[in-house]
Amino acid sequence: MKIVLDGMGGDNAPQEIVRGAVDAAKAISHDIYIVGKKEAIEAELKKAGYKGTNIEIVNADDVITMEDSPVKAIRRKTESSMVIGLTMVRDGQGDVFISGGNTGALVVGSRMILGRIEGIDRPVLASIYPCLGGDASLLVDAGASSEAKAQNLLEYGLMGSIYMEKVWGRENPRVGLVNLGVEESKGTSVTKDAFKRLKKAPINFVGNVEAREVPTGACEVIVCDGFVGNVILKLSEGLAWNILKLVKTKLMSNIKTKVAALMLKGEMSSLREEFDYAEYGGAPILGVNGPVIKIHGSSNADAVKNAIWKSVPYSSENVVDIIRQSMLDLEEIIEKDEEE
Amino acid sequence: MKIVLDGMGGDNAPQEIVRGAVDAAKAISHDIYIVGKKEAIEAELKKAGYKGTNIEIVNADDVITMEDSPVKAIRRKTESSMVIGLTMVRDGQGDVFISGGNTGALVVGSRMILGRIEGIDRPVLASIYPCLGGDASLLVDAGASSEAKAQNLLEYGLMGSIYMEKVWGRENPRVGLVNLGVEESKGTSVTKDAFKRLKKAPINFVGNVEAREVPTGACEVIVCDGFVGNVILKLSEGLAWNILKLVKTKLMSNIKTKVAALMLKGEMSSLREEFDYAEYGGAPILGVNGPVIKIHGSSNADAVKNAIWKSVPYSSENVVDIIRQSMLDLEEIIEKDEEE
Numbered sequence: 011m012k013i014v015l016d017g018m019g020g021d022n023a024p025q026e027i028v029r030g031a032v033d034a035a036k037a038i039s040h041d042i043y044i045v046g047k048k049e050a051i052e053a054e055l056k057k058a059g060y061k062g063t064n065i066e067i068v069n070a071d072d073v074i075t076m077e078d079s080p081v082k083a084i085r086r087k088t089e090s091s092m093v094i095g096l097t098m099v100r101d102g103q104g105d106v107f108i109s110g111g112n113t114g115a116l117v118v119g120s121r122m123i124l125g126r127i128e129g130i131d132r133p134v135l136a137s138i139y140p141c142l143g144g145d146a147s148l149l150v151d152a153g154a155s156s157e158a159k160a161q162n163l164l165e166y167g168l169m170g171s172i173y174m175e176k177v178w179g180r181e182n183p184r185v186g187l188v189n190l191g192v193e194e195s196k197g198t199s200v201t202k203d204a205f206k207r208l209k210k211a212p213i214n215f216v217g218n219v220e221a222r223e224v225p226t227g228a229c230e231v232i233v234c235d236g237f238v239g240n241v242i243l244k245l246s247e248g249l250a251w252n253i254l255k256l257v258k259t260k261l262m263s264n265i266k267t268k269v270a271a272l273m274l275k276g277e278m279s280s281l282r283e284e285f286d287y288a289e290y291g292g293a294p295i296l297g298v299n300g301p302v303i304k305i306h307g308s309s310n311a312d313a314v315k316n317a318i319w320k321s322v323p324y325s326s327e328n329v330v331d332i333i334r335q336s337m338l339d340l341e342e343i344i345e346k347d348e349e350e
Numbered sequence: 351m352k353i354v355l356d357g358m359g360g361d362n363a364p365q366e367i368v369r370g371a372v373d374a375a376k377a378i379s380h381d382i383y384i385v386g387k388k389e390a391i392e393a394e395l396k397k398a399g400y401k402g403t404n405i406e407i408v409n410a411d412d413v414i415t416m417e418d419s420p421v422k423a424i425r426r427k428t429e430s431s432m433v434i435g436l437t438m439v440r441d442g443q444g445d446v447f448i449s450g451g452n453t454g455a456l457v458v459g460s461r462m463i464l465g466r467i468e469g470i471d472r473p474v475l476a477s478i479y480p481c482l483g484g485d486a487s488l489l490v491d492a493g494a495s496s497e498a499k500a501q502n503l504l505e506y507g508l509m510g511s512i513y514m515e516k517v518w519g520r521e522n523p524r525v526g527l528v529n530l531g532v533e534e535s536k537g538t539s540v541t542k543d544a545f546k547r548l549k550k551a552p553i554n555f556v557g558n559v560e561a562r563e564v565p566t567g568a569c570e571v572i573v574c575d576g577f578v579g580n581v582i583l584k585l586s587e588g589l590a591w592n593i594l595k596l597v598k599t600k601l602m603s604n605i606k607t608k609v610a611a612l613m614l615k616g617e618m619s620s621l622r623e624e625f626d627y628a629e630y631g632g633a634p635i636l637g638v639n640g641p642v643i644k645i646h647g648s649s650n651a652d653a654v655k656n657a658i659w660k661s662v663p664y665s666s667e668n669v670v671d672i673i674r675q676s677m678l679d680l681e682e683i684i685e686k687d688e689e690e
Contacts (some may be wrong), residue, residue, distance in 0.1 A: 190493065197496060198577065221581040248565050253593050
């Protein structure tokens with residue numbers, strides 16, 4: 011398998027990207043291609059003490075920055091690491107592409123260069139959502155499009171279900187629709203329509219879920235539009251971080267609590283790990299003709315390594331082909347349904 | 351002042367409603383009218399050992415239940431405690447109405463019986479959002495309408511700003527629009543349009559806020575549609591509750607941590623208080639011709655007492671009149687703007 015890495019994407023590129031690649035290269039036998047400015051990447055490989063044979067550099071003179079407008083950047087910066095990496099996947103020179111660069115550009119670039127899977131109206135960014143107690147769900151849409159039609163929400167549920175099954179090994183993953191209440195009659199005209207479509211789809215649709223149930227893993231695929239998805243991700247992050255900060259303040263408030271805090275050191279840091287997004291292996295872009303993974307702009311070597319790890323089943327389990335086939339199956343189901 | 355209480359609304363009615371009223375009656379000199387089944391309320395007053403003179407019972411034979419359809423219930427159950435209470439405010443026999451009953455019915459009833467303030471397209475439910483560190487913001491819309499137009503979001507910001515200033519004593523409260531990013535160009539067509547309108551309004555509009563910043567009090571009036579508001583409230587509740595549960599589990603995991611937990615008892619319970627919704631005085635309905643406050647269905651006597659407490663400035667500071675005047679002023683601003 012050929013894993014293609016955007017060597018220039020993110021705040022810590024190329025250093026942390028290269029380090030993550032070097033770590034991963036020790037554990038897997040697949041080939042890793044790092045796309046970016048050759049000299050900079052060579053220097054980082056040297057710094058990391060790399061001596062293996064399964065990392066290769068693909069030179070790219072240009073970089074898409076966070077400030078670049080997505081559509082323009084993809085069209086004009088043809089020598090950028092992102093465009094070259096996506097093109098490698100399109101042309102069969104790569105099996106999966108991982109980038110920590112400009113999210114909008116990566117979503118647009120995936121659509122423009124790899125193309126949409128037939129039958130998919132809108133490709134989407136899905137993010138792993140860490141649940142309390144150590145498990146993880148998949149949130150679709152994690153912010154690719156701020157609005158969604160009922161058909162889009164159906165696609166999100168279907169693609170998310172396939173991804174969680176094939177990449178995370180979940181059997182028959184529970185798919186839930188974020189809504190105001192659990193009753194089928196709740197919500198907007200869009201969520202009501204989406205409920206009906208999801209109920210008919212060949213997935214384990216558990217119905218509406220309230221936001222209150224999301225952090226406890228009420229469903230393994232959380233379906234919502236990108237605006238709501240963005241609110242769920244950012245609010246969870248902000249709230250969890252701030253509550254832990256508050257706990258820490260309480261622990262440091264006097265001598266007695268400081269003593270107690272010392273006794274609790276191990277437990278508190280294991281608590282922090284539950285909210286560590288670096289552990290979770292990045293956010294897949296679903297609905298395009300090739301596996302693409304977005305990692306945080308602030309990813310460190312560990313996060314890069316984990317994303318490489320998850321990219322293997324994303325490609326080897328043929329997730330893209332299965333989505334393509336399931337869209338054809340879905341058409342048949344709908345046609346049958348209309349005939350009856 | 352005449353404070354009207356729905357004696358039959360909520361899971362713990364009439365017991366906790368009456369207890370809260372008795373507690374409040376000791377501290378304030380205003381008259382409290384409890385509307386509901388006379389005998390049941392009399393019995394509770396007796397149980398609570400009430401001997402004062404400023405609580406009066408107004409008999410209502412009927413009750414609107416949680417299962418009732420809002421519009422039908424308001425139209426047909428004319429002898430219900432909710433309809434009688436709202437009618438008292440309309441007719442000047444009451445200055446403010448507080449209810450823990452069916453939320454949909456209370457919103458619809460307020461609109462149908464009290465009527466919308468002129469210029470207000472859509473009355474709204476606003477909820478106090480407890481921020482970390484002990485402060486509180488106001489979230490508008492807290493779930494009254496799942497969709498919103500730009501003009502609605504403008505109204506929410508304006509009314510919320512007045513409420514926080516007059517009832518919570520905040521000077522020039524910071525109003526923020528929940529959005530995907532802080533830049534003016536972010537979001538849906540509705541939020542982009544709302545941004546422009548809020549910028550022109552005579553309020554302290556601080557621009558877009560990301561959900562990540564909401565728990566820390568980035569703004570004192572949080573403006574969003576009811577779907578997003580519902581997600582923010584329920585996710586915060588679920589996440590905070592579950593994180594504290596997780597902390598507790600860690601504290602109880604072995605003998606050493608149990609000893610530490612004992613030492614931290616006081617600090618941990620003070621932490622729980624930060625998320626205690628009972629402390630915050632209920633959710634005002636804004637945009638109708640009279641002050642109405644919704645309290646949780648599960649409110650205990652303390653929550654009832656706090657809502658009574660906050661109902662005083664809601665009425666005495668003439669919040670409704672000020673909203674009415676501000677809508678007229680806003681019209682002038684818009685007209686002037688169009689002339690220029």
